[in-house]
Amino acid sequence: MREKAKPAGRPVQAYLFADPVSHTLSPVMHNAAFAACGLAGEYSARWVSAAELGQALASLRVEGVLGANLTIPHKETAVAYMDSLSGAARTIGAINTVINVGGQLHGDNTDAPGLAAALSDAGDAGGPAVVLGAGGAARAAVYALRLRQREVFVVNRTPDRARSLTAALGGQALDRAAVSWEQVSLIVNASSAGLNDPDQTPLLDFDFAALPPSALVYDMVYKPAETRMMREARAAGLRAENGLGMLAQQARLAFIAWTGCEIGIKVFLDALRLHGLDRGAPL
Structure with missing residues (x-):
């Protein structure tokens, strides 16, 4: 996207725009990356409401600002x-990375390849997958899985949103009761369930024993490290893993x-581990 940034001169800036923003670990990773590359740069998180998003994005168009990451709800x-x-x-209809190219804003989505890399690291073997949620993260998940020719089912508490997602990206929107869980090899939680309440779950009163013994459960939520x-x-x-691997992979690509x-x-x-974070307790 751009030539390698020079270590000398005025420090460059990058941001995270989110609402809320208190849970973020992005500055920990990106500031470690600036140091590792020998670049004078600073990454900081900003609480940006939906009403403030346009103004916040416009502020990225100046020299010395590399861009920003975006998360819930932007x-x-x-x-x-x-x-x-x-x-x-x-294609996805959602971006998580904004790149300032000479005052022009280029939107990219590193969530999709980030998830693909994280699932590979987690030992995902392929096969039918269920994606929980229908927002921007879910769209990236469906895109990444469909790109690999996988059968994907989308389950969401608002069925119309699930149907809209699958109409755009492929897969099938289903009620939870209609899923043949015994054939599902992967569940991806792409909703925010569990993010603010550790006892919250997107699959309330669900019998995980219905899945094949080899199935992988991947929760994009990473804080707490082990969700309900x-x-x-x-x-x-x-097997179950949190979203820390995806967080690191998408950050690297950005x-x-x-x-x-x-x-x-x-x-x-390593930057995440220094803050006592990992991909969840082992089996």
């Missing part, structure tokens, strides 16, 4: 403010897009 709304979009962002969904899956003998510095995933994961 990933879909921000598309309308971009001057250009990557192919993935255009993960605990219940593990109690049934299944950082490379901003700076041109090809940095390894270890820098991002």
